[in-house]
Amino acid sequence: MSDTLQNTVRVTDPIERIAHWLLAGSCLFCLFTGLGLMFRTWGFIPALLGGLYAAKWMHIFSGVVFAFALAYAFVMWKKDCAFETDDAKWIAQGGGYLWKTDNLPPVYKYNAGQKLFFWFVVVFGVLIVLSGLVMWNPLAFPVAVARWSYAIHALSALVIGSFFVVHLYLGTIGNPGTFQAMTTGRCSRAWCETHCPRWLADRDKGSPTT
Amino acid sequence: MEKTEYVKLIDTTKCTACRGCQVACKQWNEMPALRTRNLGSYQNPPDLQWNTWTLIRFQEYANKNGDFKWLFRKDGCMHCTEAACIKVCPSGALYHTEFGTVGINQKLCIGCKACVSACPFDVPRFNQETEKVYKCDLCYDRLKDGQQPACVLSCPTGALTIGTKEAMIETAYQRLDQLDGKGVVYGDKFVGGTHVMYILSEDPAVYDKLPVKPRVPASVILWKNLFKPFTLIGMGAVAGMAALHYLIKGPHEVHENKQGGE
């Protein structure tokens, strides 16, 4: 497999990569400061950041960055991540990740797993942002709203945190050749043929090499 | 540490609403008085405040027969055994003392306000300026010194008393007998038992801002007993599955010139 420029395809543009890392960075920072706020055993994280009080404010500000990054990512990727009928078939076969399959439906830009991840992040991201806003000033809300916000915040963190681990694995060692999509933005042609064949075909027909 | 649980008993049937306790609390804890508004009641301030940890509530009440009664209830922290405030506090600012009461260390408080909405009795109060939460600590410093809380010491009628938990529960039910059963003991049957108990002359439902069945909110239990541990369990389990996948199935390699992927 050669990785020369001819044999690579630009799969993401710089704006996508910046948005991705802003979202990922703020999300991870929130995750780790959040763990530090929730678990005494993770107290070393707030300790490194100058104490729980400082960590609280960093968590809030990072959450604000996350909110904007999420809003941008939603607008940017919602079309690429819209479900199509073949996605059900892809899911039914575990995307070929779990057992041997021969007739996976060819993927356009993102496979059904990636789409699911995207929508989980959108839905639970919205929940975590809204509940976080309530937790910022719980006294301004009816007590039931304030109380449930804490539970919803923790549930969303659980979901996003767990999906993040899946995403990390599949975006790195689980799928060699994928990580470059979010660094240089170029993946090998063979990678594209494996992961987004229909998109590659369209691209080859339409636009010149980028 | 030797643990003797103390309970403060508030016998509302003996209370004359002199508010001596309210003043003694302020004085001992060096809390300032703030300007309040007259809302047409002797109740002042209108509610608990960061600087007012105990408050006599004045309530005009007419029972089913139309008999008028003036109800006085000394409000403040109930010092729960299953304390929602401690359960949610991320900093350890709220804690159980060796007396079973709930202490608060403002130095640790980060002003997250989680305890404010979690408390079933609506007790903790947030101070915007210091960004800390305040509430009654049942005069922890005085208890440690073998002294009664300031409010108990100040009470001229004997409505406030303090003693070991067993003794005070016994006292409460003895008093109920004296009242020919026309009263209610409040505090021993929920949230693991509170360390402040009432003898109420009326049904608990009658009183302003007194929950009939106080409990640690369901949202707090879900949050702390389920979602919290599952954050680590979930992330750990998924990481474990990813590792197994890598070992068993191996990475998903790219196939040259093959349409559709595997």
Ligand code: SF4
């Ligand atoms: S009454 Fe509220 S503040 Fe006091 S111990 Fe119970 S939960 Fe905590």
Ligand code: SF4
């Ligand atoms: S506001 Fe302070 S006392 Fe209340 S839960 Fe947060 S850190 Fe604890």
